[in-house]
Amino acid sequence: MTPGRFVTSRRYRVRVFGERLRELRLVSGLTLEGLAESSGVSVRAISDMERGLSRAPWPRTVKALVTALGHPDAGSLTALARRSRPAGRRRPAGPPRADPFFTGRREPLARIAAHAAGSTPVAVVHGPPGVGKSALALRLAEQHADLFPDGRFHLDLGGDGEPAGVAALQNTLLRALAVSPRQIAADPTERTGQLRDVLRQRRCLIILDDATDEAQVRPLLPASGRSLVLITSRRALGGLEAVLRIALDPFTPAESAELLRTVSGPDRGTDEEVARVARLCGHLPLALRIAGRPGDSMAGLATRLADADRRLSALGVETAFAVSYRRLPEPARLLFRRTAHLAPGPFSAATAAVLAECEPDDAEDVLEELAKRGLVRPDGFDRYRLHDLLRLFAADRLRAEEPAELRAAVRQRLHRWSTDTMVAAGPWFTAYGDRARYVQAMVTLGVLHESRGRGAAAVAQYQRALDELDRRPLPPGPHRIARVTASVCLARALGDCGRWAEARSTAEQAWPAAAGSPLRGQAAMVLGWACAATGDSVRAQALLREASTVLPDVLHGLPQAPLLGWEQ
Secondary structure, three states, X not given: OOHHHHXXXXXXXXXXXXXXXXXXXXXXXXXXXXXXHHHOOOXXXXXXXXXXXXXXXXXXXXXXXXXXXXXXXXXHHHHHHHHHOOOOOOOOOOOOOOOOOOOOOHHHHHHHHHHOXXXXXXXXXXXXXXXXXXXXXXXXXHHOHHHOOOOEEEEEOOOOOOOOOHHHHHHHHHHHOOOOHHHOOOOHHHHHHHHXXXXXXXXXXXXXXXXXXXXXXXXXXXXXXXXXXXXXEOOOOOOOOOXXXXXXXXXXXXXXXXXXXXXXXXXXXXXXXXXXXXXXXXOOHHHHHHHOOOXXXXXXXXXXXXXXXXXXXXXXXXXXXXXXXHOOOHHHHHHHHHHHHOOOOOEEHHHHHHHXXXXXXXXXXXHHHHHHOOOOXXXXXXXXXXXXXXXXXXXXXXXXXXXXXXXXXXXXXXXXXXXXXXXXHHHHOOOOHHHHHHHXXXXXXXXXXXXXXXXXXXXXXXXXXXXXXXXXXXXXXXXXXXXXXXXXXXXXXXXXXXXXXXXXXXXXXXXXXXXXXXXXXXXXXXXXXXXXXXXOHHHHHHHHHHXXXXXXXXXOXXXXXXXXXXXX
């Protein structure tokens, strides 16, 4: 049979299928709307089938129609549909096979499936490179295929590599939805409307995988209907409204062990060896998936991964990181690679500003951009953290792109700044455990703001520290010291801003609470200053005499000293 005759024959069979479907629907006493409601297939899709305007339906759609018709002869539709479909052709934009070793993620899968029941549902799954965003989307397509009787489609948007053009993506999706290439509109605005019109009557799953930004996905979103659009991206795509956002984190230790055991087999190592490999992989699903391939025992793999210089290449994740790094503007690349100078753990925008030689506000803007791309992640208020494998990647880029003399100069500058900051903050606090160190860090940042003449920023920082103590109190002893510390700092910063009435109110609460602690003198000094500034010279004299017994420079910077009858 020639190609032309084959096409003609297939179109004839599609028309025969449609006529038979209409005949069975009428015999069963069903309207288009009734059959659509019973089968879950849209009215538009059924109408197109009956008129021979669409391609042959897929087996799952035919099965839903046969069940809904409930007619003894409805099974004939299955054979007609099979003969109408060209052999050996894959439906355009069909989803790839899901990972057979997929592990975990039960909660986000359940949330997305529940969200699919809403009106015009859109979900964004975002997270760092290698965290398993695409794997989750394909797992949902496989696990919940019954929710999408009009088809499941997958479009690779190119992400931070070579982003796909919107026109090409729309054309692919329209063809997948059985629109003839000759009928696809040439004008971008008309094509967007055409796509939305087709989707309005369908119930599909559309996976927009590895999206770059909001502008790339907006022309692909339906305006109404029941199709679910599932977007994966390294960014949160905060500009999209009315969407479900799910941030994927690395696996828990238990999930990591489960994936390693599933991929590698149950007998490749002890629980301790598996746990060590998982830690060295940073619990990142992509790294775990690669590490679990057949080969070395877990003990041998752990030994190889222990070499930090070889770990990235051994795990094969460097390429995934490099894609995001290459797309960064130079200021963001510079700050990212210089984070390799920092010890593991959270760091602030003020610390990043020292690395990048810029103002803290500018460093914070860059860190937010890095966070949107999944290269750093927020870690509490004004703190950020780098994944262990990304830290190794940053160190690799630092060695490759900056000479040794420059690296040494940056390290020296960071060391001097850290020392100066801690010396300035030292008299104001004592550390009591991890949570107290978190409050301590907030107070330290406030001291840094003051040292740069940013009084309003210092006031806000100290108030946040107090809010944190109110929200999650420390044990009684450490809590009292931490609260007095932050209150004294707040009162001093308020005074620096000329807000002496507020400073006095704050210091009045801190002064009695400081009794019996090294902070009593500091509290008396600040309260004395506030009393002097608000006209209470008698009380100011008494407080400052008390403070001068332990703080010889108590009169330094004293406001309105003549009110006290003293000379500065």
